[in-house]
Amino acid sequence: MATTEQRVAIVIPARYGSTRLPGKPLADIAGKPMVQHVYERALQVRNAQIVVIATDDERVANTVRGFGGECVMTSQDHPSGTDRLAEVMSKIDADIYINLQGDEPLVRPTDIELLVRGMLDDVNVNIGTLCHTIDAQEADKPNTVKVVLDNNGNALYFSRSPIPYPRDNVAMSYLKHVGVYGYRQQILIDYSKLPTPMIEDAEKLEQLRLLAAGYCIRAYLVEPTGPGVDTPECLERVRALMTGQSFTPQPALEHIKLVITDVDGVLTDGGIYYDSTGECLKRFHVRDGMGMRLLEENGVRVAVLSGRDSATLRKRVTDLGITLCQFGVKDKASACLELMSAAGATVEQTACIGDDCIDLPAFSACGMSFAVADAPEYVKASATRILSATGGTGAFREVADAILMAQGKGAVLGSAAEYAKVMARMAQ
Template sequence: MAICEQRVAIVIPARYGSTRLPGKPLADIAGKPMVQHVYERAEEVSNAHIVVVATDDERVATAVRAFGGKCVMTSPDHPSGTDRLAEVMGEIDADIYINLQGDEPLVRPSDIEKLASGMLTNKGVNIGTLCHSIGSDEAENPNTVKVVLASNGNALYFSRSLIPYARDGESASYLKHVGVYAYRREVLADYSKLSQPMMEHAEKLEQLRLLSAGYCIRAYEVEPTGPGVDTPECLEQVRAIIAGLPLPAKPTLGEIKLVITDVDGVLTDGGIYYDASGECIKRFHVRDGMGMRLLEESGVRVAVLSGRDSATLRKRVADLGITLCQFGVKDKKKACQQLMAEAGVTAAQTACIGDDSIDLPAFAVCGVSFAVADAPSYVKAAATETLIKLGGTGAFREVADAILFAQNKEAVLGTAEGYANVMAKMAQ
């Protein structure tokens, strides 16, 4: 690797305990653990001096040593990847530390070289990162972090929201933030002393702590990057790319024949009301009920799947004429598979809607998954799509409308004639 005045270290954080994909660093891709793919690409970065994996799990460390890589054991208690990087700084001496995530096996060495070069040639840049342009459809996804830049390339703000917002329908361009960071040593030394601002808590983006503290973050634009590995679906996609195989076809709303919905937090706002005899009242949204019937009468089955059971819930489901249902469910993966079998559909023909961690097993086995707008960020990240509506405010109807439009059945929504064809069996 090249020798220059300033020493550059690439640090690859690799936690074993991923919520969505346990053991992720060791996932096999073309006969190698994923962390090895990232490591080998990092070693191709010509202006870096050392590559090291930072892990809190001996299984990952053993795998790294097996392919001849360098590894540093770190505490399992770090609240962020940057805090983990600061611990590595105590063992690995460098002037610039690049944090390269261990779930990016398609990372381009040239992109990391561009980031390192920007830091090496301009000592006034204390923190660097990457970004690339995206279309408006991807920009509307809150799982995609956007960044807006000043004319000198410094980040003005990072957000899960659509930024900039085209208020009057004007055209706008969008940049996706790529979560690779370069820090000068003194920034990492100060990081743990910084307080977490409101905007970091709200957005769940740790880089906002640095902006709030007055640091400048220089963003270098690169070509669109390959997918990282966040979910089992992402892993299969990356495996296909590395193997040179056609990408697995993604299910579309046009194929959906079954929609499985959670109740509390989706069909209701999550409020549960009790009287002396026990739970008795839930607040449902009338448009969700209409959406269910519109789907059923248009050939798309609806199933209700709840971790709770009550007379109120059963009465609502019966009023809507929904016959596919399971109540008091603890294993939603198994329940979804049973509902698919009962409906005679495949996973690719099934969509599910959820709002919390109990719904993650359902997300994993359904071809398309939706998280309501007020779901936790980690639930949204596991879903295929995030809805605009909050739970209990018409979230199911949002999904129903999208499916009907995708299947060219929008007439039942927007015309008297179309609605008349199904209205005899409608209920709200």
């Protein structure tokens, strides 16, 4: 039976800092900052009494005050959004707290109402969230968090991997977790005292801390939702949807399965050195080699494509264990297509890195192209993206790190335990 006496607060965390999109809460969408769109939609939730934005940055706070919204300042040191919510609880009194992310400008107020109503109607639901169906292609993306439920609608597990796994190619259905949570007050009090389990460290999903501790998380099924804003491309897509404009999606880093790189001017600084015997010498950056191995060990193939051929180059490629390569190539567009076929990658799943006009045919053949920072302006104009690193100073590593982060495998870059899993097979 519904309990109307319970106070419900919607808390919208809005951190200014974002690795992939700095200043994200203030990004303009149809003439308003994104956080204002989220706030105005939250105000439409009929069974909530309080709506407040929680931020750690005065720039966001001043913007919120400017459009007449309520905000509270929180610490910059919280390890998770749930910990931030617990701080808000000490300032805002309520029985149920709804954590609504500040990068969801297309959120439907009726979905939040469904979550609130479910918790008001059943006092045994201490934690609630949302989910919706997705297809197998979406389920394969590491940035899409999947959930499987028991017969009562409680979450059995959340994962970045496709779950359940289709061992015998049976007909499958997948559920995407929508990152909106409802917590009763006591849960937030308990949360910070819980140990961090291995599964949370592995998946980088904070809700697994609650599951590991034995708490039930009730998931309510809704219709597929609009996209959130995680990257510049997501932002452009949301802008198009909210203004009624057409949007042509570009190939995304999370889909890349093959990276084709030029050598001179990308893996090297472009210099060619000769010793007294006439032997050609080149200077390679050790971090680029590490980036190649990290990609290969994490399921992204690397191919070397060069208009030149030399014993030095072949030795370097052999040392790195790169088996996809073509040397002395004149037609780079055709060579790219051959490398895609060998790697089992489509045009949209392939990125290339170049530095000069000889690489322009490769740019046109691949779904995504990167120009090093010191490439000529006309080469940069033809590239999908421009790197901050110059040739021979870690340009390939910059691409490799971006791909690993986009594909949810960034832990291998900053965790000794994750790196140890692949280091034995790597050479720089």
